[in-house]
Amino acid sequence: MADVNKSTAKTPAKAAAKKPAAKKATATKDTSETRTTSAQKAAPLKAGATKAAATSPKATGDFKDRALTKAKSAASQGKERTGSAIENLSRMIEDSARTIDDNVGEKYGNYARSAADAVSSFAEKLNAREIDDIVEDARGFVRKSPAVAIGAAAVVGFLISRLIKSGMDDNDA
Incomplete structure (x- = not known):
């Protein structure tokens, strides 16, 4: 009888071990069916050139451009x-230089004029530069002193x- 109990005890364990394997096979089969279904669904999108075309390398390049x-x-x-705003600021400083001459003295008016000239010079340099050059200068500055x-x-x-x-706050009032 001890032999019968041992063989009976092994049989349910073997059967239990086989059941998960059977479930795995079923899960694999279901997954492959799901893949086929999603591939079939994706095919009309490519033919219709909707979402699939938007993710193609050419469409991505066009979007980037x-x-x-x-x-x-x-x-x-x-x-x-x-540049226009800086030029206007330069003119305002130049106009203020005359008032400074009258109120404070010609020495301080000359300081204002030199400041106006410096601001005007900066505006001219900014207007003369191309965007790509300005971007490259900014990149170089960040590389040289990232903390600043x-x-x-x-x-x-x-x-x-x-x-x-x-x-x-102004809109709330």
């Missing part, structure tokens, strides 16, 4: 506006956040 062109255009407009670049970015971010916040 359009984005780069648009960014360069925006940067050029920003450069022109900045991070600090400047933090200051600019802080100023922009304050401007946005003050604009929101």
Whole structure:
């Protein structure tokens, strides 16, 4: 009887060991059917040139080129506006120099004129440079002194956040 119990005890264990293997085979079969189904679903997308075309290398390259062109255009407009604003600032400083001559003295008026000349010179240099050159100079500056670049970015971010916040406060009032 001891032999019968041992053989009976082994049979359910063997059967239990075989059942997970059977489940694995079923799961593999289901997965392969799912793959076929998703491949069949993807085929019409490629033929229809919708989402699949947008992820093709050519479409990605076109998107990149359009984005780069648009960014360069925006940067050029920003450069022109900045140059114009700096020129206006130079004129304002020059106009103030006359008032400074009258109120404080000619010596201090000359300081204002030299500051106006420096600002005007900077505006001319900015307008003469191409966007690619300015970007390359900025990259070089960041490589040479990353700590200063991070600090400047933090200051600019802080100023922009304050401007946005003050604009929101004005709208609430």
